Amino acid sequence: MSMWRTAALVCGLTAGAAQAAHVGQCDGYAANARNLSVPYDEAVREFANGRIVFLNLFVEEPVCCGAHLMVLFPNLDDYYQDCRLISWTPSLGYLNINLSDATAAYNPKSGLMISVPSRLYDAEANFGNGVLLDVTINQAHGTVTVKETLGIE
16 A cells, blocks of 8 residues: 555545546456455446446455556557556555446536546555546547545545
8 A cells, every 4th residue: 555545544635536447458367257255246237338438457466456457448549448457556445436326417517427426545554545436438538537535435
């Protein structure tokens, strides 16, 4: 866990504070089909008439931070899907991701925003803190951005 994030959690910057999650390519160990969370029917959600797909992934270790969110969306220049992996940091995921309760809203200027309730693990306090992941997919620009809002109990 990065010292900055630990300090932010411990110092009370949690309630309502907006942070940025790590959005990376789908080329690491976490972005593997064998990591699809169970039950499988709750681990996959489709949005925008199936053009955007979210997959809830979970790696075994570390147990505190093994949940990652994969986003598949149309590639602007090709026939295949683009892929992004959303994690808390480049090396750690979330305590859990509740994809079943995700909600969607569309803004013509910014794109489709999916809000996904999740939890972060604070090792210093031995506590799981609620975090809302606001994932915005702008299909016109081929971008995925995330804002974390901590303390959503």
